[in-house]
Amino acid sequence: MSDIFAQTKAKFHLPKGVIYLDGNSLGPLPKAAMGVVERTIQDEWGEMLITGWNKAGWINKPSEIGDRIGKLIGAPAGSVVMGDTLSIKVYQALASALELNPDRKVVLSDKGNFPSDLYIADGLLKSLGDEYELRVVAPEEVENALTDDVAVMMITEVDYRTGRKHDMKALTEKAHANGILTIWDLAHSAGALPVDLAGCNADFAVGCTYKYLNGGPGAPAFIYVADKHKDAARPALSGWMGHEAPFAFDLDYRAAPGIERMRVGTPPIIALSVLEASMDIWDMVEMNAVRERSIELCDLFIDEVERLCPQLQLGSPREGKRRGSQVSFHFENGYAAMQALIANGVIGDFRAPDMMRFGFTPLYVDHDDVRGAAAILGTIINEKVWDDPKYQRRSKVT
Amino acid sequence: MSDIFAQTKAKFHLPKGVIYLDGNSLGPLPKAAMGVVERTIQDEWGEMLITGWNKAGWINKPSEIGDRIGKLIGAPAGSVVMGDTLSIKVYQALASALELNPDRKVVLSDKGNFPSDLYIADGLLKSLGDEYELRVVAPEEVENALTDDVAVMMITEVDYRTGRKHDMKALTEKAHANGILTIWDLAHSAGALPVDLAGCNADFAVGCTYKYLNGGPGAPAFIYVADKHKDAARPALSGWMGHEAPFAFDLDYRAAPGIERMRVGTPPIIALSVLEASMDIWDMVEMNAVRERSIELCDLFIDEVERLCPQLQLGSPREGKRRGSQVSFHFENGYAAMQALIANGVIGDFRAPDMMRFGFTPLYVDHDDVRGAAAILGTIINEKVWDDPKYQRRSKVT
Numbered sequence: 001m002s003d004i005f006a007q008t009k010a011k012f013h014l015p016k017g018v019i020y021l022d023g024n025s026l027g028p029l030p031k032a033a034m035g036v037v038e039r040t041i042q043d044e045w046g047e048m049l050i051t052g053w054n055k056a057g058w059i060n061k062p063s064e065i066g067d068r069i070g071k072l073i074g075a076p077a078g079s080v081v082m083g084d085t086l087s088i089k090v091y092q093a094l095a096s097a098l099e100l101n102p103d104r105k106v107v108l109s110d111k112g113n114f115p116s117d118l119y120i121a122d123g124l125l126k127s128l129g130d131e132y133e134l135r136v137v138a139p140e141e142v143e144n145a146l147t148d149d150v151a152v153m154m155i156t157e158v159d160y161r162t163g164r165k166h167d168m169k170a171l172t173e174k175a176h177a178n179g180i181l182t183i184w185d186l187a188h189s190a191g192a193l194p195v196d197l198a199g200c201n202a203d204f205a206v207g208c209t210y211k212y213l214n215g216g217p218g219a220p221a222f223i224y225v226a227d228k229h230k231d232a233a234r235p236a237l238s239g240w241m242g243h244e245a246p247f248a249f250d251l252d253y254r255a256a257p258g259i260e261r262m263r264v265g266t267p268p269i270i271a272l273s274v275l276e277a278s279m280d281i282w283d284m285v286e287m288n289a290v291r292e293r294s295i296e297l298c299d300l301f302i303d304e305v306e307r308l309c310p311q312l313q314l315g316s317p318r319e320g321k322r323r324g325s326q327v328s329f330h331f332e333n334g335y336a337a338m339q340a341l342i343a344n345g346v347i348g349d350f351r352a353p354d355m356m357r358f359g360f361t362p363l364y365v366d367h368d369d370v371r372g373a374a375a376i377l378g379t380i381i382n383e384k385v386w387d388d389p390k391y392q393r394r395s396k397v398t
Numbered sequence: 399m400s401d402i403f404a405q406t407k408a409k410f411h412l413p414k415g416v417i418y419l420d421g422n423s424l425g426p427l428p429k430a431a432m433g434v435v436e437r438t439i440q441d442e443w444g445e446m447l448i449t450g451w452n453k454a455g456w457i458n459k460p461s462e463i464g465d466r467i468g469k470l471i472g473a474p475a476g477s478v479v480m481g482d483t484l485s486i487k488v489y490q491a492l493a494s495a496l497e498l499n500p501d502r503k504v505v506l507s508d509k510g511n512f513p514s515d516l517y518i519a520d521g522l523l524k525s526l527g528d529e530y531e532l533r534v535v536a537p538e539e540v541e542n543a544l545t546d547d548v549a550v551m552m553i554t555e556v557d558y559r560t561g562r563k564h565d566m567k568a569l570t571e572k573a574h575a576n577g578i579l580t581i582w583d584l585a586h587s588a589g590a591l592p593v594d595l596a597g598c599n600a601d602f603a604v605g606c607t608y609k610y611l612n613g614g615p616g617a618p619a620f621i622y623v624a625d626k627h628k629d630a631a632r633p634a635l636s637g638w639m640g641h642e643a644p645f646a647f648d649l650d651y652r653a654a655p656g657i658e659r660m661r662v663g664t665p666p667i668i669a670l671s672v673l674e675a676s677m678d679i680w681d682m683v684e685m686n687a688v689r690e691r692s693i694e695l696c697d698l699f700i701d702e703v704e705r706l707c708p709q710l711q712l713g714s715p716r717e718g719k720r721r722g723s724q725v726s727f728h729f730e731n732g733y734a735a736m737q738a739l740i741a742n743g744v745i746g747d748f749r750a751p752d753m754m755r756f757g758f759t760p761l762y763v764d765h766d767d768v769r770g771a772a773a774i775l776g777t778i779i780n781e782k783v784w785d786d787p788k789y790q791r792r793s794k795v796t
Contacts, residue, residue, distance in 0.1 A: 013444045015444070015445050015447070020447060022447065025448050026448045026450075029439060029444040034439055034440060037435060037439065038432065041427065041431060041432055041435065042411075042427070042432060045424075045427050045614055046413070046426075047413050049413070049416070049418060049424060050420045050745060051740070052424075053424075058616075084483070084663070085662060085663025085664055086663055086664070087637030087638065087639075087663035088482065088635065088637075088662060091635060095525060111649060114638075115638055115647050115649060116638035116641075116663065119638055119641060120636060122636060122651050123632075123634050123635060123636030124634070126632070126634075127493060127525065127526065127634050128525065136649065208664070217450060217456055217664070217665075217666075217667035218456075218663075218665045218666040218667045218669075219666075220666075221663070234524070235521060236521050237486065237489060237518070237521060238518060239483070239485030239517060239518055240485065240512075240513055240514035243513075249513050249749065250513060251513060251534065253520050253521065264483060264485050264486060265514065265616075266484070266608065266615070267616045268617075268618075268666060268669055269614070269615035269616045270614055270616070270669055271616075271666055342449070347447060347448060347449070351647065352646065352647060
């Protein structure tokens with residue numbers, strides 16, 4: 001078939017001899033990125049110096065790129081802005097959401113949330129005072145835990161380990177019916193599957209851009225605020241770039257109208273420029289086609305691995321629509337097996353205690369990659385390649 | 399004379415026909431930066447993908463570069479870490495400092511502080527509750543305002559408009575004598591003059607790296623925490639990179655020992671790599687020599703401008719040791735005069751209501767630049783070049 005994904009794959013640099021199944025952790029390098037960065041550094045910073053803020057339009061990059069990401073997550077123009085890291089954006093969203101629901105003091109999350117989100121919530125609530133509570137339940141208990149003492153439900157749509165996907169529309173509806181505001185972490189959703197923030201009436205959403213969005217190591221994060229909250233949310237991190245008139249240098253803070261108030265400090269221009277190259281690739285595809293292909297690739301991998309390695313146990317939902325764009329398997333010697341796999345050219349990752357995790361990213365992973373990866377995994381498992389001492393755990397960074 | 403500063407000047411890209419006196423706002427491009435970025439993007443991100451976090455040592459960059467900046471500001475190894483923006487670092491420092499002095503509720507700052515610091519303090523105190531107060535006095539009143547109800551003195555050492563320099567040692571001593579913790583914003587100090595954080599017993603310090611440290615637009619910020627507070631300060635922004643064991647993915651937060659706890663989210667690797675090129679230049683010079691040259695250049699500029707343009711009134715302290723590395727002049731038509739100056743190849747900047755601001759950065763500005771800039775300014779003022787309608791204010795970004 002005429003394949004748009006062959007065209008997108010050609011837009012990425014992929015090292016020779018590597019099948020990359022860890023784009024859910026760090027996406028690969030868009031070939032055009034270096035050119036954009038060179039232009040930003042040499043033609044803009046180098047030649048324009050301070051005047052680049054206006055001449056090269058740096059000052060508007062956080063909103064411009066935010067709008068481009070917005071298209072991938074069902075967010076209208078003017079509702080997403082870039083900056084900082086995902087952890088900081090979680091803090092902003094939670095601080096604002098709690099103030100918008102002042103009579104309640106409970107934040108509901110689940111054990112499938114990425115730990116940093118829980119850490120950030122814990123840190124914020126400690127600052128706010130003893131009357132606040134972080135309530136963390138099992139992912140399958142979230143729906144029943146939407147009780148009328150909860151102020152904010154803060155969860156990650158797709159579980160970073162298993163790929164299990166929450167039902168954003170249903171949970172948001174039930175949350176609202178019980179007077180609860182919602183914060184959706186889209187770390188494993190943005191660029192992985194269709195997201196319809198506005199259609200689901202999500203209140204806040206946050207995400208990173210170094211996974212499926214291919215922005216590079218430590219790329220900037222984004223925050224979404226629903227139209228109805230945009231002018232009401234008080235920014236707890238009230239930096240000058242979120243001021244109504246940053247260059248008036250007034251002594252008093254007045255929040256900018258709309259999403260701009262969620263900007264904090266001076267934006268990271270070079271890092272943002274990388275995202276322009278990445279967004280150009282996203283402009284080539286429809287998210288529904290990406291999702292269809294992603295489910296195909298994941299299903300194929302599950303079939304192949306279960307056929308070749310019955311020792312491994314599927315750790316992800318079997319039904320495609322209940323997963324994100326990743327598949328995990330439990331294996332007792334998963335750490336060593338993943339090291340052996342990486343040494344043999346298939347890069348996935350490992351999450352304690354026993355989970356081998358594989359991301360499937362249609363922009364640059366195809367059916368042949370999936371079959372190839374499964375075959376190599378089969379060899380490693382069946383011939384106990386992992387049993388070599390060199391693959392056993394020694395680094396503290398797993 | 400054999401001049402180390404001629405050697406450092408050759409390390410920067412400076413556009414032809416431009417005298418750049420705005421390095422106090424955005425430093426110019428180190429020629430080596432593009433090479434370091436290329437290596438980081440192509441050889442590391444491109445080839446190593448996710449394994450770059452260990453193989454290329456990305457995970458340690460925030461501390462490694464922090465230590466290099468530490469050398470410029472009198473901070474021992476292990477007391478400075480990079481990340482986020484200056485506004486975020488102000489928030490972290492202030493939140494931690496207030497908790498270390500829990501019986502007091504007043505934050506003292508001054509009107510010469512960069513507004514973003516005041517905005518951030520205002521935002522934090524609103525979150526903490528009505529019992530907190532942000533008390534903002536005139537810069538010259540800070541010393542007398544160090545009363546025993548003040549919890550934290552949070553000031554910028556060098557005024558961003560006038561260049562007026564606070565006495566860090568004296569104010570810190572008096573603060574401590576009155577039971578007050580100190581936060582020093584070094585935005586206009588780091589790389590501008592010798593700073594001795596440890597010698598002054600400063601408690602916390604923060605700064606940006608896109609001004610005198612030449613890290614590029616929106617480069618990452620730094621935070622210093624004194625040895626005595628490092629293991630006691632609770633990080634309010636408790637992200638996973640500040641966790642004792644980030645890759646254990648525990649549900650509960652436990653702060654890392656020491657300065658590492660002030661890390662928040664995933665570090666911005668590409669932006670950090672630019673700083674490596676910049677720090678290599680800083681390794682060539684002694685800060686005392688930089689300071690001596692900076693005072694020479696500023697004094698020369700003041701002499702020349704006062705001789706050529708008696709219409710302008712000095713807005714900075716006349717005595718070199720009471721200034722940072724910048725000089726400002728009041729001029730009623732300062733906005734238009736600065737636009738005319740920029741159009742004629744001398745880049746400084748303007749700060750409302752009437753201040754023309756010039757930064758002097760010995761690494762790449764020399765005596766000839768100073769004389770040349772003063773001569774062009776003389777022509778613009780004396781021949782009323784600024785009176786052309788094209789130089790009058792229209793942009794909201796000044």
